[in-house]
Amino acid sequence: MAHVLLRHRDIPDIHKLEIYKKNGGFEAFKNAVTKMKPNEVTDVVKNSGLRGRGGAGFPTGMKWSFIDNKNWPHYVVANADESEPGTFKDREIMEGNPFQFLEGVAIASYAVGANAAYVYLRGEFWQIAAFLDEKIAEMEEAGYLGKNLFGTDYSLKIYTHLGAGAYICGEETALLESLEGKRGQPRVRPPFPPSYGLYGKPTIVNNVETLTNVPMILANGAEWYKSMGTADSPGVKIFSLSGRVRKPGNYELPFGTTFRELIYTHGGGVQDSRKVKAIMPAGASSSLILVNDDKILDTPMDYASVRTIGSDLGSASVIVVDDTVSMDWLINKTVHFFRHESCGKCTTCREGTYWMSHLTERIHEGRATRADVDLLLNVAKQMQGKCLCALGEFSTMAVVTGIERFRSDFEKVVKA
Amino acid sequence: MSLAEKYPKEVKQILAKYPPEHKRSAVMPLLYLAQREEGYITKAAMQDIARMLDITETDVASIVGFYTLYHDKKEGKYRMQVCTDLPCALRGAEEFLNNLCGNLGIKVGETTADGLITLEAVTCLAACDKAPMFQTQGPDGIKYHEHMTVDKTLELIEALKKSTAEAK
Numbered sequence: 020m021a022h023v024l025l026r027h028r029d030i031p032d033i034h035k036l037e038i039y040k041k042n043g044g045f046e047a048f049k050n051a052v053t054k055m056k057p058n059e060v061t062d063v064v065k066n067s068g069l070r071g072r073g074g075a076g077f078p079t080g081m082k083w084s085f086i087d088n089k090n091w092p093h094y095v096v097a098n099a100d101e102s103e104p105g106t107f108k109d110r111e112i113m114e115g116n117p118f119q120f121l122e123g124v125a126i127a128s129y130a131v132g133a134n135a136a137y138v139y140l141r142g143e144f145w146q147i148a149a150f151l152d153e154k155i156a157e158m159e160e161a162g163y164l165g166k167n168l169f170g171t172d173y174s175l176k177i178y179t180h181l182g183a184g185a186y187i188c189g190e191e192t193a194l195l196e197s198l199e200g201k202r203g204q205p206r207v208r209p210p211f212p213p214s215y216g217l218y219g220k221p222t223i224v225n226n227v228e229t230l231t232n233v234p235m236i237l238a239n240g241a242e243w244y245k246s247m248g249t250a251d252s253p254g255v256k257i258f259s260l261s262g263r264v265r266k267p268g269n270y271e272l273p274f275g276t277t278f279r280e281l282i283y284t285h286g287g288g289v290q291d292s293r294k295v296k297a298i299m300p301a302g303a304s305s306s307l308i309l310v311n312d313d314k315i316l317d318t319p320m321d322y323a324s325v326r327t328i329g330s331d332l333g334s335a336s337v338i339v340v341d342d343t344v345s346m347d348w349l350i351n352k353t354v355h356f357f358r359h360e361s362c363g364k365c366t367t368c369r370e371g372t373y374w375m376s377h378l379t380e381r382i383h384e385g386r387a388t389r390a391d392v393d394l395l396l397n398v399a400k401q402m403q404g405k406c407l408c409a410l411g412e413f414s415t416m417a418v419v420t421g422i423e424r425f426r427s428d429f430e431k432v433v434k435a
Numbered sequence: 436m437s438l439a440e441k442y443p444k445e446v447k448q449i450l451a452k453y454p455p456e457h458k459r460s461a462v463m464p465l466l467y468l469a470q471r472e473e474g475y476i477t478k479a480a481m482q483d484i485a486r487m488l489d490i491t492e493t494d495v496a497s498i499v500g501f502y503t504l505y506h507d508k509k510e511g512k513y514r515m516q517v518c519t520d521l522p523c524a525l526r527g528a529e530e531f532l533n534n535l536c537g538n539l540g541i542k543v544g545e546t547t548a549d550g551l552i553t554l555e556a557v558t559c560l561a562a563c564d565k566a567p568m569f570q571t572q573g574p575d576g577i578k579y580h581e582h583m584t585v586d587k588t589l590e591l592i593e594a595l596k597k598s599t600a601e602a603k
Contacts, residue, residue, distance in 0.1 A: 183463055184503035185502050267564035303559075
């Protein structure tokens with residue numbers, strides 16, 4: 020099947036404006052601006068069932084329809100902060116198929132009445148930001164961005180903005196704070212960005228992959244999009260496959276593809292022909308899936324099915340953990356990540372990740388007793404539901420499921 | 436010399452990106468500009484940026500302190516930032532970093548005697564399928580180096596040494 024998002028794998032040089040145009044590029048945007056009302060564009064996206072690809076899976080069209088039309092101006096912000104350990108898909112889109120992403124930003128902007136859009140990239144994507152700046156300049160030159168587009172009174176500018184190394188800025192209100200020139204710390208919600216966003220104005224924040232779907236949905240229709248994937252999760256998804264597999268990488272597949280197909284058919288199987296012990300389907304934020312029964316691998320990867328096996332699909336960054344790995348090592352890794360990335364605003368997360376890291380270290384180094392493992396589990400569970408944003412919550416996922424589902428790994432390392 | 440005097444074109448371009456009444460948004464790109472040459476941000480540069488954006492020096496310092504890619508003291512000309520997060524660690528990143536430390540004779544967080552390289556362990560860089568990997572942060576911005584080995588890294592360091600010597 021031809022790619023919908025990673026089209027550079029089928030069409031060489033699609034990052035060049037002429038080639039993108041030859042393959043239907045900017046037709047959807049032009050058609051929207053010249054022939055459709057903004058709310059009609061939103062309706063197509065709503066009907067397609069497109070859900071946000073950043074991790075939360077919120078219906079995109081519905082988010083757009085929440086924009087507050089009594090307060091102006093409006094903004095669109097593309098979230099290119101891609102920082103979840105195990106996620107590397109947005110980067111490939113922007114490097115390989117940049118115009119389709121930027122056309123998605125443009126269509127979203129038209130749909131919600133924004134005349135300015137920002138692409139917020141993580142600071143490490145320095146080279147990608149420079150590349151996007153070139154692409155934006157080419158679009159301006161060709162009349163796809165700027166004043167009075169296609170002879171209408173609609174105008175749009177797109178700007179890039181570089182972060183500077185903070186996982187928390189992937190959280191949309193922290194991202195907006197950062198874009199406003201402040202420390203990237205989440206806001207108390209509600210109000211949500213569609214009513215109170217950038218500079219206090221109504222703002223739609225969408226992930227890069229989400230926006231890259233939009234031109235294809237407008238060009239081919241909602242029904243076409245729904246013909247792929249599952250009823251609960253329509254369309255295609257880029258699965259970032261990493262960890263102990265032979266062929267790690269991005270694989271664009273319909274929702275509902277099984278873990279087995281991803282890992283064995285596309286990923287070439289587990290390194291050294293070991294067994295899959297656990298899967299983290301949403302990067303470091305995952306609840307660990309215990310693979311003690313081979314049938315688990317036949318679970319379809321869509322939002323609803325992954326929930327039935329005690330986890331969440333999230334951003335679909337699938338980290339494969341084999342049977343050489345012990346969970347005391349693994350949770351020590353994830354907890355240290357979250358401790359480092361905690362923004363420090365809420366006590367639960369700042370102190371919780373700190374104390375958890377002391378416990379995971381002690382356990383991993385063989386200095387702990389069984390009571391310390393129970394204490395760690397207790398701290399993690401007490402944090403749940405009490406954090407200002409999802410980061411604190413995420414920090415507890417691997418800890419709780421690691422201990423509860425892989426208890427014997429901990430029994431082996433504690434002192435009697 | 437102030438940033439605006441030193442880089443008039445860049446400063447103008449940066450400020451044009453944001454609504455004039457929200458020029459504070461320019462603090463992050465301006466800090467990158469201030470850091471370009473020396474690899475760290477001086478107190479004077481922070482004062483300069485604060486004045487330019489009508490915010491306090493404390494505001495600027497709080498940004499520098501919060502984000503990991505801004506630095507407030509002089510270290511190696513290039514920062515070699517090796518990802519050792521979970522996905523990379525599952526593909527040999529820790530072993531790679533240990534071997535690199537051994538070869539360079541420095542520990543994580545230290546700088547080589549010639550002041551060229553500061554070695555750091557960092558969190559996920561979105562290149563989990565290309566581990567072991569690191570980025571270099573230096574005067575020419577940030578660059579990714581993927582599918583790395585110790586030998587390839589030592590070659591890269593030699594090349595950086597050479598280009599630094601030639602520039603002098």
